[in-house]
């Protein structure tokens with residue numbers, strides 16, 4: 257299965273540069289939860305780092321990397337909180353990159369991030385283990401779609417671990433192409449998923 261990954265036939269919504277204090281803040285009512293979703297602040301980074309370490313262990317991004325991603329595109333770096341507790345987050349950048357081209361180097365995203373680019377790429381999405389399967393990740397995907405739309409992106413992109421693709425499909429993404437070896441995780445398949453905005 258595949259979708260057309262060329263930009264030629266896709267109409268982009270008009271680009272406008274958001275004000276520097278652009279801030280997404282929404283409440284997502286889910287059964288039993290009332291999530292607060294908004295742009296991460298600098299003060300959130302250490303807590304995000306702790307959650308990232310819980311989720312990804314030694315393979316998680318370090319504080320320097322997370323801070324650099326926040327500085328790169330803070331409006332696309334969202335947190336989900338329940339009663340004040342950080343329960344999930346999503347990181348993104350804007351680029352024109354045509355995956356499956358990818359370089360595993362720490363500054364790869366920052367080197368290609370550009371306001372006005374056609375694609376909003378989801379760098380990472382994580383939810384605390386005790387808050388999974390309650391719609392937190394889906395709510396973060398909905399919120400980051402709004403960011404992409406406001407920044408004039410035409411398309412959302414994510415590289416999904418194979419077993420997670422139902423999450424993206426439920427959010428309207430389609431599988432585009434397998435990306436074997438995207439991350440050095442043995443026995444894990446990766447799939448580029450895309451959705452037009």
Ligand SMILES: CC(C)(COP(=O)(O)OP(=O)(O)OC[C@H]1O[C@@H](n2cnc3c(N)ncnc32)[C@H](O)[C@@H]1OP(=O)(O)O)[C@@H](O)C(=O)NCCC(=O)NCCS
Nearest residue numbers: 381382383388389390391392393394415416417419422423
């Ligand atoms: C993947 C992850 C972000 C999902 O978060 P979540 O808040 O549990 O996801 P949601 O509750 O919004 O799930 C919505 C739907 O996506 C699908 N889904 C979510 N997690 C899934 C999983 N582990 N396996 C298969 N399908 C899954 C299901 O269809 C689910 O609906 P259902 O619960 O009614 O069956 C979370 O499990 C996580 O942080 N995992 C570790 C990090 C990771 O793999 N991140 C993704 C990078 S590719």
